[in-house]
Amino acid sequence: MKMLINVPETVVADALRGMAAAHPELNVDVENRVIVRRDAPVAGQVALVSGGGSGHEPLHGGFVGPGMLSAACPGEVFTSPVPDQMARAAAAVDSGAGVLFIVKNYTGDVLNFDMAAELAEDEGIQIAKVLVNDDVAVTDSLYTAGRRGTGATLFVEKIAGAAAAEGQPLERVEAIGRQVNESSRSFGVALSAVTTPAKGSPTFDLPPGELELGIGIHGEPGRERRAMMTSGEIADFAVSAILDDMPARNPVLVLVNGMGATPLLELYGFNAEVQRVLGERGVTVARTLVGNYVTSLDMAGASVTLCQVDEELLRLWDAPVRTPGLRWGM
Amino acid sequence: MLDADFFRRWVAATAASVDREAERLTALDSAIGDADHGSNMQRGFKAVTAALEKEAPETPGAILMLAGRQLISTVGGASGPLYGTLLRRTGKALGDAAEVTEAQLAEALRAGVEGVMVLGGAAPGDKTMVDALVPAVDALGDGFAAARTAAEEGALATVPLQARKGRASYLGERSIGHQDPGATSSALLIAGLAEASGE
Structure with missing residues (x-):
């Protein structure tokens, strides 16, 4: 299969360098794999951090900016990011109003965001979390990893992002995110x-x-x-x-x-x-x-x-x- | 007694076999997962090898703790936290002794496997790494070669199982008939023990 790449090992880094060049309004840290709004932290506002495997673009990095995400953490292709990335992102965007993690329900994403939440909380950052699990194709039972997070992620990130931009407090932004997912x-x-x-x-x-x-x-x-x-x-x-x-x-x-x-x-x-x-x-x-x-x-x-x-x-x-x-x- | 050199040989042998088997792990993952287990583990163990060289930890516990931390920071996916927790818990249980007995390692590894089960919520029979690790730990009393055989048999025994955890669980019954990639890489880790011991 032909692909417009150099070598498979550098596809994510190459894309991030290209994204940095195209979007000066974003701060793209290629080495540490964190994409942050350049004006973060925004005083008085809850910050939203999401992330996941690469390969779903524009999700999540393409949704960083005013009214949506404060930061995104891209993992390797189809591989969740590592805890260090989300901890770094949380530290970069927290204004003191707290950080909401938006996590798609995959075993890897859940584990890595949980570990990141522990790291961030150790640094005194208040973390809340919304799990996105909207895919009706998966039976939600004890015998699966639960429903996958897919398209609803965009709705959660947009609507919770708007609530954060209005200055709503962390508990409220989290509740709105959950409501969007459940709906x-x-x-x-x-x-x-x-x-x-x-x-x-x-x-x-x-x-x-x-x-x-x-x-x-x-x-x-x-x-x-x-x-x-x-x-x-x-x-x-x-x-x-x-x-x-x-x-x-x-x-x-x-x-x-x-x-x-x-x-x-x-x-x-x-x-x-x-x-x-x-x-x-x-x-x-x-x-x-x-x-x-x-x-x-x-x-x-x-x-x-x-x-x-x-x-x-x-x-x-x-x-x-x-x-x-x-x-x-x- | 098992000294720090034994643990370095263990990690090196595992890194080499992960490198050798990366394509096979990815092919297994392609059937019931997302086709990246081999490359992710390869990246992780490369980072582990580099970190061990750079930081040169001197005790068995410190070697495994460092290896685990590197896996958490570089692998991603579910495998990163799960393998990282396995090695970190095992290393922590070994404390700061310069040498440990085989029995102490078996006990520490059991603590590591329990850590994996708690974190991932998986039990034996769910078609995960646990299906190779639990029989291996049970067989460790009979030596490293016995543990290797038990892990390999455990990995093979995942073929007829329906996955209940992880990404393969989305397939439901269609996950039956494929060997679990995580159980397969876990068997490589246990085989590394046998290789390090010369058994």
């Missing part, structure tokens, strides 16, 4: 497997006429494989899987998210089908976002995330944001 569900499909730089070939074998339903964002296969379906059939399947798990009583934010290798033309077409299904199911759509936000390297496919919002969450969603990956109102 969100996602479902994803893959049309092709992902190729990691380290491996150089697809991580699983997906024949041309088939698709994987219920995939994650790390190249892990899904729960079920079927003969290829149309955009409309996929929308029916994905939206039903979500609404069966979380009946929508409130208006929803819709994220139709590309996995990396699916063109926007297809994503918009898929969104039309998603909106059709939501209409048929009587769900009111408050806002829709279509694009590549929580990706999985070069995987083809898409995910749908719905987040039920009340007036406050919708106001916070609409609040100004200025990051490389998401920008409006400022």
Whole structure:
């Protein structure tokens, strides 16, 4: 598989150097792998720190900036960052108002953020944590590591970031983050497997006429494989899987998210089908976002995330944001 | 008695086998995980080797504590904290003795494995590193070669299991029929003990 890289060992560092050059408003520490708002710490504001494996760009580094994250910690490709990174980020962004860790529910992320929280608390930094676990494709039981964190991460980071920017206290920003997660569900499909730089070939074998339903964002296969379906059939399947798990009583934010290798033309077409299904199911759509936000390297496919919002969450969603990956109102 | 040289040989032998087997670990991880276990462990043990050379710790306990800290700081994923905790707990249990007996090492390693089980929440049969480590520690009383055999058999025995922890658990029944990459790298760590002892 051809890739636009030098060598697999330096892909993350190379991308960070490029990001530093493109975004002078961010302080990109290539050696220690921490991306920080240049104006951090912001006096009187709770700081938000997230992170995770690389390969999901623009998540998380592309969401650093006013109205969203204060700092992000990129790990190796599909590998959670190490505790030292988050501890360093927390120290760089804490204004004294405390730091909220936003953690996607993967065993590695949870363990490393927990260790980082201990390190930061030893330095006198107040840490709170929101775990994102929105993927309905995984059975949430004692027999799995629990539901994965996927598309809802964007909603949590944006909405909690807006609450922090308003000067709300740590307990409140944490509560809002949890509310967003609890009100969100996602479902994803893959049309092709992902190729990691380290491996150089697809991580699983997906024949041309088939698709994987219920995939994650790390190249892990899904729960079920079927003969290829149309955009409309996929929308029916994905939206039903979500609404069966979380009946929508409130208006929803819709994220139709590309996995990396699916063109926007297809994503918009898929969104039309998603909106059709939501209409048929009587769900009111408050806002829709279509694009590549929580990706999985070069995987083809898409995910749908719905987040039920009340007036406050919708106001916070609409609040100004200025990051490389998401920008409006400022 | 096992002196600091024995523990340096153990770490070096493990680093060499992780390096040799990196592609196989990544291939196993590709089937039921995310295809990076080999490269992550390789990066970690490279850092461990460099740190041991630079800081030159002199006791068995200090060697394992330093190795564990390096793994936590460089591996990432779940493997970093889990392997790091395994070596740190084991090292801590050995204290600052210049030499330790095989029985003391077995007892310390048991404490390390218990640390892994608490941190990861995994029990035997969940298709994780624990499935190689627990039988190995149980067999240590019969010598390092017996522990190596037990760990390798434990890793092989993960093939028919359904994963209940870690990323492989997302696959449900589709995780059955594959050997667990973490149990496989754990068997390499235990094989390193046998190699260091010449057994």
